[in-house]
Amino acid sequence: TQLLxxxxxxxxxxxxxxxxxxxxxxxxFSSLQWYRQEPGEGPVLLVTVVTGxxxxxxxxxxxxxxxxxKDSSLHITAAQPGDTGLYLCAGLMDTGxxxxxxxxxTRLQVQP
Amino acid sequence: DAxxxxxxxxxxxxxxxxxxxxxxxxxxHDYLFWYRQTMMRGLELLIYFNNNVPIDDSGMPExxxxxxxxxxSFSTLKIQPSEPRDSAVxxxxxxxxxxxxxxxxxxxxxxxx
Numbered sequence: 001t002q003l004l005x006x007x008x009x010x011x012x013x014x015x016x017x018x019x020x021x022x023x024x025x026x027x028x029f030s031s032l033q034w035y036r037q038e039p040g041e042g043p044v045l046l047v048t049v050v051t052g053x054x055x056x057x058x059x060x061x062x063x064x065x066x067x068x069x070k071d072s073s074l075h076i077t078a079a080q081p082g083d084t085g086l087y088l089c090a091g092l093m094d095t096g097x098x099x100x101x102x103x104x105x106t107r108l109q110v111q112p
Numbered sequence: 113d114a115x116x117x118x119x120x121x122x123x124x125x126x127x128x129x130x131x132x133x134x135x136x137x138x139x140x141h142d143y144l145f146w147y148r149q150t151m152m153r154g155l156e157l158l159i160y161f162n163n164n165v166p167i168d169d170s171g172m173p174e175x176x177x178x179x180x181x182x183x184x185s186f187s188t189l190k191i192q193p194s195e196p197r198d199s200a201v202x203x204x205x206x207x208x209x210x211x212x213x214x215x216x217x218x219x220x221x222x223x224x225x
Contacts, residue, residue: 041219099145100214
């Protein structure tokens, strides 16, 4: 059982479309990170959110942390082929194991 | 600056053989993490170290797996004996401080036949 569930698992869209990826848990996280992983490489950090309700923007990417700090979303506007990759959310729990817990991942493919 | 360095990048071995994966973290980072990634189970934390001391090894699948960090610039993950179900990509990551950005290496793709 994954502590962090991501949806959808797979997404194939056309260039220019918008999309949203969700990261949900029943646990509270003190902070949450989003990573992108390209084939043959390790994940690379995109953003960290720490405050409930926080919204951060990174060019065409918008990240939101849920008010209760149990969920997060990543919205991409006007997707580009360069956005293709595996998107992973990772949370640091309030208590217990003080290491990041990674979500199940969303594999995004943007067709030109 | 060099990032996290892992070797080898690819390893193909026969069942029963010993496998040793190597990692050099980013200089100055005090946390080192070993992960395993498969399509079925995603990215799983195996073990992590703080200042060369193992803190949590609850993710290590079984006694066949062991990890060491003899100094701040080197860590190994050993599998002995290896089994086909160990086939995966193994990542090493390091960070400065707990819960901060983790920098991942390029991974070692292990295939056990």
